[in-house]
Amino acid sequence: MTEKVTKRYEVSGADFTHAGEASGKVKALLKQIGYSPDAIRRVAIAMYEGEINMVIHANGGYVLAEIYPDRIDILLEDTGPGIADIGLAMQEGYSTAPDEVRSLGFGAGMGLANMKRYTDAMRIESEIGVGTKVYITVKS
Amino acid sequence: MLYWLYNNGNEGKAAMQLKKIIEILKADVIFCENEEIEILTACGSDMMSDALAYVKDRAMLLTGLVNPQTVRTAEMLDMPAVVFVRGKVPGEDIVGLAKAKGIALISTRYRMFTACGRLYAQGLGGGTDDI
Ligand SMILES: Nc1ncnc2c1ncn2[C@@H]1O[C@H](COP(=O)(O)OP(=O)(O)OP(=O)(O)O)[C@@H](O)[C@H]1O
Ligand SMILES: [Mg+2]
Numbered sequence: 540m541t542e543k544v545t546k547r548y549e550v551s552g553a554d555f556t557h558a559g560e561a562s563g564k565v566k567a568l569l570k571q572i573g574y575s576p577d578a579i580r581r582v583a584i585a586m587y588e589g590e591i592n593m594v595i596h597a598n599g600g601y602v603l604a605e606i607y608p609d610r611i612d613i614l615l616e617d618t619g620p621g622i623a624d625i626g627l628a629m630q631e632g633y634s635t636a637p638d639e640v641r642s643l644g645f646g647a648g649m650g651l652a653n654m655k656r657y658t659d660a661m662r663i664e665s666e667i668g669v670g671t672k673v674y675i676t677v678k679s
Numbered sequence: 680m681l682y683w684l685y686n687n688g689n690e691g692k693a694a695m696q697l698k699k700i701i702e703i704l705k706a707d708v709i710f711c712e713n714e715e716i717e718i719l720t721a722c723g724s725d726m727m728s729d730a731l732a733y734v735k736d737r738a739m740l741l742t743g744l745v746n747p748q749t750v751r752t753a754e755m756l757d758m759p760a761v762v763f764v765r766g767k768v769p770g771e772d773i774v775g776l777a778k779a780k781g782i783a784l785i786s787t788r789y790r791m792f793t794a795c796g797r798l799y800a801q802g803l804g805g806g807t808d809d810i
Binding site for chain 1: 725726727728729731732734742744746747748749751752754755756757772780
């Protein structure tokens with residue numbers, strides 16, 4: 540692999556059942572390209588957490604994946620409610636998820652912290668009422 | 680919510696074949712391509728992000744949660760198997776997803792605590808001593 544590969548995936552906000560499909564596709568693609576299993580797993584977990592967040596907190600959006608020989612950049616962008624206090628949202632255990640989301644297995648307040656832990660760089664841009672952009676990078 | 684079965688090689692915890700896990704849990708096999716696969720550690724949780732916080736090789740997920748995201752979580756973590764506790768049986772959509780991803784699904788009537796305890800007592804570890 541010498542050139543950059545760019546992929547874009549739509550994430551439906553109405554569809555909890557299919558949430559994670561885009562992450563599964565990126566995972567398969569990276570395997571095919573021959574990335575290290577460790578890098579693939581870190582990308583997959585971080586992107587999956589982001590994808591789930593888009594579905595449960597922000598009514599969906601899209602994911603842009605840029606795959607370079609030595610790193611993977613992922614942008615998750617939604618037009619949801621935005622995050623008022625990013626520092627607070629990043630804290631383990633902080634969640635605004637309602638009970639019905641918790642009964643689906645999410646809402647522990649661990650997702651953003653997991654994304655941070657598994658990636659080499661992470662940045663969140665968010666505006667209330669406009670939406671949220673989460674940028675993550677994993678080096679191979 | 681999260682029970683990482685405590686493990687260390689020096690405590691006599693070791694890998695276990697899925698076949699033996701099925702036996703210990705008196706479990707029903709819903710889908711499995713290879714019962715000979717070796718499971719190194721296990722994680723019990725109903726919260727997927729708790730499970731996603733701990734990465735171990737060839738780990739297995741025990742959960743009382745039954746929806747497609749249990750299989751997705753296993754997929755992202757490269758887990759070869761998911762055990763549903765309390766006799767829960769997944770629907771066709773979940774089984775179909777597991778087949779597509781090659782992830783084994785088994786169902787035990789034991790509750791979470793008992794299922795984890797039985798496996799631990801028989802030598803399966805949790806893969807971490809971080810607390
Ligand atoms: N894309 C988003 N849009 C709006 N708010 C978000 C978004 N992502 C996260 N948040 C806010 O940040 C909080 C923390 O997110 P985080 O992913 O860490 O936990 P969670 O999604 O609530 O639970 P978990 O990820 O453990 O299932 C959320 O509860 C929500 O309030
Ligand atoms: Mg989350």
